[in-house]
Amino acid sequence: MSGVKISKLLEQESIEPERIIDSIAIYLDQDGSVLTKFSPQDWAEYINEFVDEQAYITVQKRVDSKDELEWMYSKLQRLKEGRAFILIAMDMKRDRIAGVLELIPDHFPFQHRCEFSVSVRPEYRGKGLAKEMFQIAIKEARKLGYLNLYLYVSAENRDAIKLYRRLGFKKLIELKKERFHYGKLVNEVIMVYTGAPNRKI
Numbered sequence: 001m002s003g004v005k006i007s008k009l010l011e012q013e014s015i016e017p018e019r020i021i022d023s024i025a026i027y028l029d030q031d032g033s034v035l036t037k038f039s040p041q042d043w044a045e046y047i048n049e050f051v052d053e054q055a056y057i058t059v060q061k062r063v064d065s066k067d068e069l070e071w072m073y074s075k076l077q078r079l080k081e082g083r084a085f086i087l088i089a090m091d092m093k094r095d096r097i098a099g100v101l102e103l104i105p106d107h108f109p110f111q112h113r114c115e116f117s118v119s120v121r122p123e124y125r126g127k128g129l130a131k132e133m134f135q136i137a138i139k140e141a142r143k144l145g146y147l148n149l150y151l152y153v154s155a156e157n158r159d160a161i162k163l164y165r166r167l168g169f170k171k172l173i174e175l176k177k178e179r180f181h182y183g184k185l186v187n188e189v190i191m192v193y194t195g196a197p198n199r200k201i
């Protein structure tokens with residue numbers, strides 16, 4: 001993979017490239033406007049790829065553009081509050097979403113905490129895209145004042161856990177049979193960001 005373009009979208013009209021690595025741009029959205037660049041159909045196609053491979057994401061049945069329109073609307077509302085953002089990695093050559101990282105804020109009395117959720121389309125995996133997005137997201141979360149950064153991951157999602165450990169997340173607790181995953185209950189791990197990479201799995 002040659003040259004990923006990472007950009008920060010600050011205002012509706014201004015896109016500031018942070019650095020160029022490939023033909024993929026990561027947009028940091030702070031006012032929600034970037035979502036309007038993608039149609040609900042684009043989002044539906046993106047999500048359905050994960051559903052088809054039974055990936056460990058919350059959605060477990062195929063969605064259509066109507067579902068995604070509702071999703072986009074609720075996200076836009078949250079982004080307008082200014083305590084959340086979504087990073088979008090775009091394949092600029094193919095004008096296609098490659099990956100998404102979302103910061104989900106907690107509310108009173110846990111407003112110092114936020115959760116991360118990440119996904120990368122199968123064909124773009126193993127190229128460091130999730131890692132790149134996390135590195136940006138962690139910095140941006142700190143700028144927004146979040147003290148505790150955490151994420152949920154299925155105990156069966158070994159590759160993701162490996163990635164999170166390398167990024168500096170540490171297992172806090174494993175909840176037995178917590179996640180419903182395509183007909184069975186599987187363990188769920190909560191990981192917190194410690195800042196220190198941990199290579200143990």
Ligand SMILES: CC(C)(COP(=O)(O)OP(=O)(O)OC[C@H]1O[C@@H](n2cnc3c(N)ncnc32)[C@H](O)[C@@H]1OP(=O)(O)O)[C@@H](O)C(=O)NCCC(=O)NCCS
Nearest residue numbers: 055056118119120125126127128129130131153159160163
């Ligand atoms: C988990 C996921 C987001 C990783 O995305 P990615 O862009 O492929 O991850 P990266 O390329 O940044 O990986 C970074 C590191 O993990 C390793 N890694 C990533 N995917 C791997 C895989 N499938 N097998 C082995 N190692 C893998 C990379 O080698 C890399 O290691 P390095 O830092 O030593 O080079 C992606 O596989 C995905 O979207 N999976 C389906 C949805 C999902 O599970 N989301 C997470 C929910 S908690």
